[in-house]
Amino acid sequence: MTLCRPPFPVVVQPGWKNSGAAHWQSHWQVALGARRVHNRDWYAPRLGDWLAGLDAALDAAGEPALVIAHSLGCVTLAHYARRHPHRVAAAVLVAPADVERAGAPEQIAGFGPIPREPLPFPSLLIASDDDPFCRAERAQSLAGHWGSELVWLAGAGHINADSGHGPWQEGLELLDDWLAGRLAA
Template identity: 55%
Template sequence: MAHDFSDFDFIIQPGWNNSGTDHWQSHWQKVLGATRVDNHEWHTPQLDDWLAALNAAVDAATRPVIVIAHSLGCATVAHYAARHGNKLAGALLVAPADVERASAPPPLQPFAPLPPLALPFPARVVASDSDPFSLPLRSARMAALWQCPVAWLHDAGHINVASGHTTWAAGLQQLAWLADDVRAVRHLAAG
């Protein structure tokens, strides 16, 4: 089924170490004509640098922006929302990494703690019940903190290439539902 996404600009916010050419984010970037955030340092991420790069991508957009984030990118969006929430129309947050866990790698620790606030725009979390970087309870806690619905994928790992998520065409339905949520909120605000 074809989806109409023509009324939005999409920004791809990868996680730690970026998303490779086979990753669903790279496929979606082509399909959607999306912009990828141009982080200067993917391997030793610095929160302020990542926020500045996301902000630059948002400022370059000409239509309402929906961010498509994966892993550490989800934490980036949460911090961005705390500083610039009114600049985003929505966010799809896939496999959010638990940056607050005791075993979080040192490069992820500058992204903890997450800001304790609801996202001020429509968002959806897509989480896996077998994500090695976020236990289901923690993924559910993040969705509750952000006050957005969560869709659970069974045994989907980190929803990345290693777990078989390359083109991930089924995920585009989640994006379509989010786009509908954004349109509904914008319609109410305009009415």
């Protein structure tokens, strides 16, 4: 399958601890010619720093961009959208991290509370029915609050390299189909 190139710049927003070389976000960054958000500290994240990192990546993109976020990056984008509603053209939110869940690591608690306002741009949320960092009911609730279209993956864990999602060609096809539908509308 030949994938279409998005009609706007692409920014990759990784989650906590970044996305390594085997992670699908790193593969997609190359495949889509995307910019990657650079944060000061991937292991001791601070919301203000992460918002600044996303802002810098969007500045470098030069125009509203498609943001492809994973895990804590999804929550970062939801916070960013409240402050800068016109900097993002669309978003794909994969396996959002529930920073408010019982037992959430202390390092990510500063990203709560999770914004519950609709995102001011089209968004697709891809969730797994067995994500250890965001229960299915919570992912469905976030999609509803954010006004995101929701796609479920069965047994996909946290949709990262550890759960077998390296290049994740099927995800790229989901992105392509969703963009084609959004652009046709």
